[in-house]
Amino acid sequence: MSLKREKIAALVALAFAVRAAAQGAVPQVVAAALADFSADIARAEARYAATTNRLVRQYAADIDALRNKYQSEGLLDEYLAAKKEADRFTAAVTGESDPFEEIPAMPYSCIVYRPEQLRSMQMKFMSAVREAGAQLRTQRSASADKLLAQIERIQKELTRKGRIDEAIEVRSTADKVRAAAASGRLPQFIESMQPRQEPDGPAQKSAPQRSAAIPAWRKWKFVGEKPFSPDLKGVVNLDLITPVVARNFDKMGKAVFATQRGLQQGQQVGGVICEWVGAAVEWIVPSPDLLPVRMSIRSGTLSPSSNRGPKLFIYVMDGDKVIQSMPVELMQSECEVRIVRDTEDTTRFAIHWPGARRARPFTLEGGAVRLIVGVAMNGALDTCDTTVQFLQ
Secondary structure, three states, X not given: OOHHHHHHHHHHHHHHHHHHHHHOOOOHHHHHHHHHHHHHHHHHHHHHXXXXXXXXXXXXXXXXXXXXXXXXXXXXXXXXXXXXXXHHHHHHHHOOOOOOOOOOOOOHHHOOOOOHHHHXXXXXXXXXXXXXXXXXXXXXXXXXXXXXXXXXXXXXXXXXXXXXXXXXXXXXXXXXXXXHHHOOOXXXXXXXXXOOOOOOOOOEOOOOOOOOOOOXXXXXXXXXXXXXXXXXXXXXXXXXXXXXXXXXXXXXXXXXXXXXXXXXXXXXXXXXXXXXXXXXXXXXXXXXXXXXXXXXXXXXXXXXXXXEOXXXXXXXXXXXXXXXXXXXXXXXXXXXXXEEEOOXXXXXXXXXXXXXXXXXXXXXXXXXXEEEEEEEEOOOOOOOEEEEEEEX
């Protein structure tokens, strides 16, 4: 492991330990195991993304080669079929994807019967993408088993040492981890185990409802603007010292984030070295029916890389539990991110970034949720100038 990775792992473990000790969210003795699990999942998802990107490039090249082959052989119908598929695939991978489609670039409806060679290529691509997904699920399952084994070893060691109260607490954590793994929501559960500090002050009232046609976001309840850092798991922490100022214009459906001075690299918050620093705005969404929204994001200051400069983060939360989140790298001056609802299953939602072909699905059965939108930076002297406009 490189020194940089060791440092990151140590900081994550320290963050778990300090906040657990202070607030009793998770036993301090399992903090390192939880950090290892999060790192394993991040690596598995990065491998999956690299594999699927490679498969997309290879399939496009294979279709072009097949089209040229048909042309050289004088097979007009076959050539036209290959050209149609090449055009369709290009539009599918460059346009807006369906966040609820299993393989957005290759839905069942596009599979041809003839020519057979083209159908074989389509099926091969679909099979390879599914295999990559299966490998990701296998890695997630193996990481969950590893985590549970680590926690159980810790529990036994505490019992042998006579630290019975701690052993009981660790066993309770193991039971929760096991239940979350069985439901397929272990990564989200690990993140939700970190307690979040509630913003202070009275909530501002939304504008009066004048008609049923008003945008859904006008029915949200604005909570407040607070310091924010994603390496504290999305917490709005009053101990942060941040150069970013957030302003919410409730009636306009707009949140503005701007720096007053350049960021100083890193700071200590309750014993944790906090690299990302920024500000967030928060709303209570009274019902899932009011959650779907389009967000137009404009950034006057762009990120030089995915890990430097300003980055926007979106969190959907059930109380203190993270339901789903998405980072949005501000490497373009304008983009659009949506929270969408599946028309076929109204309990399924997704945070969808069409331009990046990124979708993170989640399920809501009912009740109010919290929506947190924050901008943070990770780099000395970095600045931000970002506007989030809600559209409907």
